[in-house]
Amino acid sequence: MDQLIAQNLQFAYGSQVLLNNVNFTFESGKFFALEGDNGTGKSTFLRILVGLIEPQQGSVMFNNQDLAKLSVRERSRIMAYMPARRELSGNLDLETAISVGFPSVTLHDLDAVLQRFELTNKRHRLLLQLSDGEYQRMQLARVYLQNTPIVILDEPTAHLDAKWRERFFSEMQSWASAQQKLVICSSHDLALNKVYAHERISWPLVPHDGIETH
Amino acid sequence: MRSTKSVILPLIGVILLTLLCFVAALLFGSSTLPLSSLWNTPDAVTHDIFWLSRTPHALAALLVGGSLAVSGNLMQVIFRNPLAGPSVLGISGGASLAVAVVVLSTFSFLPKQFSHSAVFVAALLGSAIVLFLLLILQRRVHYGATLLIVGLLLSHFTGALETVLQKLADGQRLSQYVFWGMGSLDQMRLEDTVGLFALAVLPLIPSYFFTSSLNAYALGDDVAITSGYSVKKLRFYTLAMVGISVAGITAYCGPIAFVGLMAPHAVRMVFATSNQKQVMVLVPFFGAIVLLLADMLSRVFVLPLNALTALVSIPFLIYVLMFPKKSGLWIN
Numbered sequence: 001m002d003q004l005i006a007q008n009l010q011f012a013y014g015s016q017v018l019l020n021n022v023n024f025t026f027e028s029g030k031f032f033a034l035e036g037d038n039g040t041g042k043s044t045f046l047r048i049l050v051g052l053i054e055p056q057q058g059s060v061m062f063n064n065q066d067l068a069k070l071s072v073r074e075r076s077r078i079m080a081y082m083p084a085r086r087e088l089s090g091n092l093d094l095e096t097a098i099s100v101g102f103p104s105v106t107l108h109d110l111d112a113v114l115q116r117f118e119l120t121n122k123r124h125r126l127l128l129q130l131s132d133g134e135y136q137r138m139q140l141a142r143v144y145l146q147n148t149p150i151v152i153l154d155e156p157t158a159h160l161d162a163k164w165r166e167r168f169f170s171e172m173q174s175w176a177s178a179q180q181k182l183v184i185c186s187s188h189d190l191a192l193n194k195v196y197a198h199e200r201i202s203w204p205l206v207p208h209d210g211i212e213t214h
Numbered sequence: 215m216r217s218t219k220s221v222i223l224p225l226i227g228v229i230l231l232t233l234l235c236f237v238a239a240l241l242f243g244s245s246t247l248p249l250s251s252l253w254n255t256p257d258a259v260t261h262d263i264f265w266l267s268r269t270p271h272a273l274a275a276l277l278v279g280g281s282l283a284v285s286g287n288l289m290q291v292i293f294r295n296p297l298a299g300p301s302v303l304g305i306s307g308g309a310s311l312a313v314a315v316v317v318l319s320t321f322s323f324l325p326k327q328f329s330h331s332a333v334f335v336a337a338l339l340g341s342a343i344v345l346f347l348l349l350i351l352q353r354r355v356h357y358g359a360t361l362l363i364v365g366l367l368l369s370h371f372t373g374a375l376e377t378v379l380q381k382l383a384d385g386q387r388l389s390q391y392v393f394w395g396m397g398s399l400d401q402m403r404l405e406d407t408v409g410l411f412a413l414a415v416l417p418l419i420p421s422y423f424f425t426s427s428l429n430a431y432a433l434g435d436d437v438a439i440t441s442g443y444s445v446k447k448l449r450f451y452t453l454a455m456v457g458i459s460v461a462g463i464t465a466y467c468g469p470i471a472f473v474g475l476m477a478p479h480a481v482r483m484v485f486a487t488s489n490q491k492q493v494m495v496l497v498p499f500f501g502a503i504v505l506l507l508a509d510m511l512s513r514v515f516v517l518p519l520n521a522l523t524a525l526v527s528i529p530f531l532i533y534v535l536m537f538p539k540k541s542g543l544w545i546n
Contacts, residue, residue: 047436050440051439051440052436052439052440071444072439072442072443072444073442073444075440075442076439076440076441076442077442079440080440080441081436081437081440083434083436083437085434087432087433087434087436087437091432091482091488092429092432092433092488092489093487093488093489096429096489096491097429097432097433100426100429100430100433100441101426101430101438101441101442101443102441103426126486126488139437142433142437142441146441
């Protein structure tokens with residue numbers, strides 16, 4: 001079983017302390033839903049876990065490995081990430097955008113993933129021609145193709161309709177239970193969190209003295 | 215994965231079009247040469263025009279146009295801004311300022327007729343200094359847009375210093391400098407082609423190994439990094455390649471505007487692609503075509519080269535900005 005361990009994480013923007021001695025252990029095979037108010041540091045926490053921000057103190061361990069010591073490429077084989085914000089910059093066609101960075105993906109895999117996320121008829125569209133919801137499906141399709149043991153998603157369903165919100169949640173749940181992945185997802189969708197998540201974490205975590213909080 | 219959209223047919227098309235423009239650039243100018251001068255120059259005058267003027271011009275237009283287009287495309291990707299171009303970063307501004315120092319200064323160690331190599335060394339130094347500054351800054355800066363703004367400001371700053379130097383300079387030096395600053399392929403000799411190739415084209419070759427990184431970069435820093443691409447390294451190497459190439463061009467030809475800005479837009483519009491695996495293949499030919507035609511027209515009508523590149527490019531760019539969806543334009 002894989003473990004992702006946040007150890008004594010500390011992070012502040014100026015005087016605003018977002019992470020104060022955060023300790024938590026995530027295990028594979030579970031879908032964790034992170035719940036909490038805007039602006040309290042959920043995204044920062046996820047970005048630290050995935051290595052986009054360095055914590056001011058503490059470390060993130062994958063099993064017994066300090067993730068900060070790995071290269072960007074090595075980390076990308078362990079963790080996939082879906083950001084909350086849409087990047088308006090750059091302008092690829094959809095099928096290039098989905099498959100870039102995954103050289104082992106075949107045309108057959110691509111067709112399958114386009115079908116899975118119902119994007120087949122949009123495959124030649126440019127990213128700026130996609131709706132926000134279609135863009136999020138494109139991003140989830142990327143995460144799916146990256147096929148890493150850990151998947152971290154920051155509010156992945158914000159722009160989706162009811163049908164796709166449900167589809168995303170059942171997708172994430174099956175990654176965790178059927179494929180034994182570790183899925184961590186911040187979400188304001190409390191009802192869906194209740195139905196699909198294996199564990200709900202309410203943010204901010206109450207700090208303990210170096211011991212796991214759950 | 216194999217792309218489902220092939221670039222081979224468009225490539226054959228642009229190569230043929232480039233050849234056509236190249237031949238036209240050899241034949242047309244202040245006087246029109248007969249088609250037969252391509253294989254046989256009848257008299258000494260035609261021979262001289264063909265080999266001392268037309269051929270160096272056309273070869274330079276090919277190399278400079280192609281390189282500027284690749285540089286412009288790389289900068290638009292790296293700065294995630296469709297208005298980025300080689301002259302925007304301040305690199306050619308730095309080169310111009312250094313050249314101004316050498317040419318306009320009243321230090322008399324240089325002959326009045328300033329030498330080619332002095333200009334060349336100055337341009338390289340000037341652009342290297344700006345490049346060095348940008349490379350230090352990009353370690354501290356997280357967003358491409360910030361670096362672009364810094365580049366713009368540096369460009370204005372060096373421009374301001376240049377005007378100070380111009381005010382202090384004596385008339386003859388000033389006119390020489392102003393002439394260089396107009397940008398022109400007139401100084402090119404056939405033997406300069408090798409140096410131009412080495413300084414303008416070769417530095418950009420490695421970028422062809424980065425095309426999938428450039429595609430990932432278009433998805434944003436966060437996605438690129440978590441997909442395994444080192445964004446900071448990509449920015450560093452790309453800036454270094456562009457900087458050297460632009461410095462080389464500026465040294466030989468002075469600052470040449472708009473070609474690098476326009477060519478990537480033309481490719482995106484004509485072939486409806488922003489996939490760098492395709493754009494990078496096609497874009498140098500577009501740059502070459504634009505500069506071959508602009509240079510030819512500037513010789514036919516005896517007009518400054520940069521006036522022509524601007525007159526052709528600006529209406530086109532305004533069209534692109536007015537109809538962004540048709541032309542595959544993105545704006546932050």
